[in-house]
Amino acid sequence: MLELAADQGVSIPEDSLDDSPLAIRGLTVSYGQKPAVFSVDMTVQPGAMTAIIGPNGAGKSTLLKAALGIVSPLSGQVTVFGKPLDKQRERIAYVPQRASVDWDFPARVIDVVLMGLSGQLGLLGRVRFRHISRAMDCLHRVGMRDFADRQIGQLSGGQQQRVFLARALAQDAELYLLDEPFAGVDAATEKAIIAVLKDLKTAGKTVVAVHHDLATITDYFDHVFLINTRKVAEGPVAEAFTAETLQSAYGGRLATAQIDQISRALG
C-alpha cells in the first residue's frame, strides 16, 4: 500500500504545482505500519482562512507537520509560494500545539516572542531596542503586553496560546500555520485569537489552522479541508462543509443530531 503511494507521489507532473501559498501533492506520512496521512493533495487559497478538520487521529496535525518539514513524509511534494519549503522558511510562521512544549522552561514571555525574531537576528546578532519594541507590539496585539516579564509557566493555557501567537506575529510571515489554536482556551482568548487571525487575513496573509470545533467553522473560516487519513473534501465552506462530507469524514463518530444542527446552521 505504501509503495503505491510512493508511485503516486512520483507520478504527479511538476507543472501541477502552482504558486499557491501551500501546495501539497501525494503526501504520505507513516509513524509505523499504518499511514497517518495517505496520498493527500492540498492547495491552499491565498488570502483565505482555511480550517483543517477531521476526527481524532485523522492526521490533521501530521499533515501540518509534514508540510513544515517537522516530520519526514514517505512520499509527496510540498511547495510554498511555488518554491521548495527550504527556500521559503522566512515566509512561514508556525504555532505548535500548546501541549507540545514544556512550559517550565526558564524563559519569560518576552524571551519566547523574541524567538520569532531569530531569523532576523541570525546566529550571533544582539537583541536591540527595536527587537524588544517589535516583540512588545506583537504582545500588545494579542493583549499580553502587561505579561512580558512573567515566567511562561505562570500563565494560563489561554495566555500561553496567545504568547505562541505573538511569537508567530513577530516572524512577520505571509503564511500562518496553526495547530489547534483554540484547544482548551478560555472564551476571551478565543475571541482575541480570532480577531488577530482576521486582521492577518485583512492584511492579505494566508491562515491555515487545524480546528476541532465544527460549530464555529462557518463563523471563523472561509475554506475547509476535511481529512480522515485521506482527503475527504476541500473548498469554500459553502461547498465543502456539508452534511455529506462531514458524514464521510467522521463516519458514525459524529452524531446525526450534530450534523442536522450544522446543516441547519448552514441553511
Added chain:
Amino acid sequence: MSGEEFVPLSLTPLLIGTFAAIACALPGNFLVLRKQALIGDAISHVVLPGIVVAFLLTGAISTWPMMLGAAGAAVVAVIMIEAIRRLGQIESGAAMGVVFTTMFAAGVLLLEQTDTSTVHLDVEHALYGNLESLIWLDAVGWASVWDIQALAGLPPELPRIALTLAGVCLFTWLFWRPLKISTFDEGFARTIGIRTGALGMALVIVAAIAAVAAFDAVGSIIVIAMFICPPAAARMMTNRLETQIAWSIVFAVISAVAGYVLAGYGPLWLGAVDAVSAAGMIATVSGLILACTAIWGPCRTRTGAPGST
C-alpha cells in the same frame, strides 16, 4: 598559606577541578532541561570498552590513546542512543539505559577475555581520579606563573582541561540561540531552519568530550555530579536561562573550590589526621548546594503544581 606552598601544591589541582566542573556544568544546563541529564552517567560507563580497546591496540597504559579510545566509545554510544531513541521512538532515558549497560558489559567482557585483566586498571582511580596528585613541582611561588621553564612542568591535565573548557564555551556561545530555541520548542526550531537533530547530537558529543577530559583529570564522580547538580540547583534560583547558566557556573566554582579546601583541611579541623578525596568532597558540596536550593531556592516550585500559587 604562602605562595611558595600554594602555587606548587594547590593552584593546579584547584584550577583543574574548577575547569572540569564548569566544562561539565555548561552543557549540563541544556541536558537537564532536555531531560537527558543521565548522559553523564552513561558516558562514564561506556568509556570502559574504549579504554580497553585502546590498551589492546597500543599495549601500553598511556594517556592519549586511552583518551582517544574513551572519546571514541563515548561518541559511538551517543550515536547509538540517538539512533535508538529516534528509530525506536522511545524515551531517551530508556535508550541510554540500553546502550550504557550493554557497552559497559562489553567492556568488562573484553577485560576478562583478554590478558588485560592482569593489568592494573584501578577502579578507585577511575571513580575519584587523583586531583591531589596533579601538583606543579617546578613552581616556586607566584613568579613561576610567568616563568616559561616552570610552566613546561605543569601537569598535562591542566592544558587539556583548559582547552576542553574553551571548546565547550565556544560551542555554547556560538550556538546559544539555536540551542535555546530547540531545547524549548523543537518543532518550531525546525520550521525556522534549525537542524535540531544535528544540533542535539553535537550537544551530546560536546558533553561526551567534556566528560572524557574531566574523567581523565578528576574521575567520573565529578563528571556525574557536575552535569546535574550545578544546573539543577541553578534552575531553582531563576526563571531565565541566561541567569541559570551564570548561577550554574557560580555553583560549579564554589563546589570545586570549597570541595578541594574541605577535603584537604576539613578532617584536620575536625581533629582527624588524614585528608579525604577532593573529587568526592567536590561532588558532596555540589549535592549540598542542590539540597539548599531545593529547600530555599526562590524558583523551586513547579508552576502549575498542586499547592503553588
